Amino acid sequence: MIEVEALTKRYGSTTAVDGLTFTARPGTVTGFLGPNGAGKSTTMRVVVGLERPTSGSTKVAGQRYADLPAPLHAVGVMLDARSVHPGRTAYKHLLAMAQTHGIGKARVREVIAQTGLESVATRRAGTFSLGMGQRLGIAGALLGDPATLILDEPVNGLDPDGVLWIRRLVRDLAAEGRTVLLSSHLMHELALCADRVVIIGRGRLLADATVHEIVARSERAGAVRVRTTDPEPLARELIATGAQVAPQEGGVLQVRGASVDDVGTVARRCGVTVLELSAESGTLEEAYLQLTGDAVEYRAAGTQGGAR
């Protein structure tokens, strides 16, 4: 269980996190989503006690992180893959972490095996690829067999194999009743493995809901897409029945306020040939872009909505 309450963090005049409140519950994967610079990493660093909140509070397992008697056993943390001395081997890095809690070498070898690092465990971390660094970070997070995991961008730099592995790993960890908080700026990644999504932009909470609820908020959700040989008469007829119609390219109409059945019936009535008829569902990506549209800190000129 991770509780963030009215958290604000300022650096001088810059407000990185602004009154953020959310809870990550046991047995679920909570996705933490936001554009670059939204305050995800700052929030995570405050949660694990590296930085002090300007105001507000954060708790893990009901306690302030710094008050946890055995942090490694309570919370597994991976903040940045590059948190290892490049001259130290993966094994020694994990061993030093384990020794602070009196965890034995057997457990260190176990997490090395679990993260698929056996063949490189005695290599210096400076020679690691980004993906191997990520695995090493995750190995460190798993070391104490914690009930809560905080992973900052764990999918970054992983090959497709590794991405699948992470998805299964976090699903399995949550299925065992653990709390998993997983940040990403890639919404489709979270759509695949998160139960709940907390979306922030410019340090503020934009949404905190299940993936389904967020997808349902997408503009496209609930609309009907119909492609015909003759869109104009169909559009007129549909508007006459009270639906809203947005014509699109290639003879496609996007219809709101009418079901697939309604549109089919209307089409038959006005004698147009239907080539394609389907109910549209939004995607998390669209919902996310709509939510964060105003809150993106850095954007190339002229790309607004370009990803839709």
Add this chain to the structure above:
Amino acid sequence: MTAVAQGPVSERTAHGSPARTAPTGFRVLRAEWTKLTSVRSNAWLALGTVAVAAATAFGLGMFVGPEDGRSGSWVVTSGFVLAQVGFLVLGGLLGTSDYVTGTARSTFTTVPRRLPVLAAQVQVTLVAALTTALAALGASYLATAGARAGDAPALDLAVPGTSRALLGFVLASVAVSLLGVGLGALLRHPAATIVGGVVLILLGDQLLAANPGRVTDTIRAFLPSSGSRLVEDDAALAALDAATLGPRLGEWGGGAVVLAWVVVVLAAAAHRLARHDVR
């Protein structure tokens, strides 16, 4: 990178759950020792420091004659003037490496109380510097054996202050390393630590010595460079005290000054660590 762990996660938790144990001072110390010994450059740096001490002593020993007024202990410990930079860098790198490499994030999330980590880093630095200093003293003794058998004065423990000077070499070296780890933990930046440290232990004294006077000599006496007085025997100390216009520090005064610096710098580092963010 295609090796993916197979088998369900639950299998691991079934037989792999480690006992729930909390960090203790001793455990953190063991971890810091592992961190020190697992980075090869630390060993090379210690070895290099020993070599510099011995080589400097060897080189200076070749040119010392009986008429120079130097003692046998000076011949053995003369490498300190350069070796102290090695000790400073050793401590400085140990104090900054976590911050430079980002390891600080995993170090301080693992031990969020933080101060035990600094205490452990000071202890491992002390052990590493002590070992290096003893090796450097031994190597310098061997490297100057030829010179001392020739023109240079012999090492005679009956000369007042000789054994104190030999012990002082070790103490002053350890003190410089501790100053390095303290500056490193305070500044978190190796270049700033080493430059600042070199000014404090070497350059500041040299610059002020160019302008002898009551004020400059007083400042010199209270710089950590006074620690180098520990490597002098009685006659050399008497000559230093006779020449200064500032306070006369006597046999152990220089040691007390450098120790005070170590304590103050470490206290400042502890304050920064305990009260401020770790990035």
